[in-house]
Ligand SMILES: [Zn+2]
């Protein structure tokens with residue numbers, strides 16, 4: 001076991017660096033932060049033990065001089081005041097070698113890549129952005145791959161004795177009363193390692209960063225839906241793939257337009273004479289002003305379609321612009337207008353309430 005590797009620091013690390021590394025790792029693997037996690041508890045004890053030796057000048061000198069390459073010699077010095085005779089499962093550890101074999105096995109297992117978690121964010125879009133699509137910069141605070149180790153959690157360095165087998169190339173295991181040796185999985189039996197735990201990330205391969213990330217919003221996204229952006233979630237640990245970014249979409253309302261499926265609907269007010277006589281009026285459309293041809297005799301509530309002026313989709317098809325006509329009566333205040341309207345009334349031969357049939361007041365309800 002290499003105590004420097006346990007703390008992820010260089011052999012020439014200062015007392016300060018050792019203390020910092022210890023604090024960081026102790027916080028991560030502390031039993032209070034990882035309740036019920038036996039692996040974390042073991043790693044924690046290992047970190048404490050490495051710190052106890054390396055933070056003590058005499059013990060560190062002795063350790064550096066190689067005076068105790070044997071585990072049981074280290075133990076007599078390093079474990080002063082620590083009770084390591086009890087295993088996590090309560091049974092007696094027969095030797096420190098057994099104990100460490102177990103601890104190190106736990107470390108090796110912890111180093112498997114792990115996919116990053118999905119990141120959930122809200123995104124408000126204007127009506128136009130949702131309709132046409134847009135590239136939006138979104139502020140994200142997320143785990144990103146560690147710079148110094150490029151997310152691998154480990155960096156290349158000088159060749160050192162394997163921490164798992166202490167250079168032997170094999171580790172001892174016990175099954176019942178049988179004691180056997182198996183090839184060390186950390187170094188593949190070679191007994192040496194050239195890979196060190198990255199100091200910047202403590203081997204996790206990730207760090208928290210706030211960033212503005214450009215995200216492509218496809219045209220036609222709907223309000224109250226979720227948009228998944230693959231690979232833009234949290235970075236994976238120890239080289240694992242990233243999670244996805246999941247955006248809860250809110251589309252703001254528009255002062256002219258509203259959405260109906262793939263169509264864009266607009267209310268167009270018309271004056272009485274425009275509706276009756278027909279005309280051409282400029283109206284807003286998603287692509288800018290267009291001319292709307294009002295046919296003579298247009299009724300209030302009538303609906304017209306301007307083809308392919310609605311929501312655009314990635315495959316090129318578009319919805320329509322739907323025009324809902326609303327007839328607005330003029331405010332008749334002056335005598336001249338009233339006179340003209342009365343005269344207009346005498347010319348009107350249409351009975352606009354003909355569908356009621358013949359009504360007489362005698363048939364109605366008594367007041
Ligand atoms: Zn090994």
Ligand SMILES: [Zn+2]
Nearest residue numbers: 146149198201
């Ligand atoms: Zn790193």
